Amino acid sequence: MDASQLGKLLKDSYENAPKTEKVTMIHLFGIKYFDEIKQSNISQIIEASGIHSTYRTELGKGIKLAKYVSVK
Secondary structure, eight states: OOHHHHHHHHHHHHHTSOGGGHHHHHHHHHHHTHHHHHTSOHHHHHHHHTSOTTHHHHHHHHHHHTTTOOOO
16 A cells, blocks of 8 residues: 555544544554555655644554554
């Protein structure tokens, strides 16, 4: 999966999240797509998603969490 496809998935996750859980969905995205994200450039994924560039930090947190947690 390339950065453009990951960006589209991230945008969908973010836009379809309940208002109070948007950042949580960014973390979850980082956990779910850890392997694919590592093959791409995080900045390009954020840019392709159209969400604010400051969410790069939140995506990074999700990626770090991926080593320790799994999705139910």
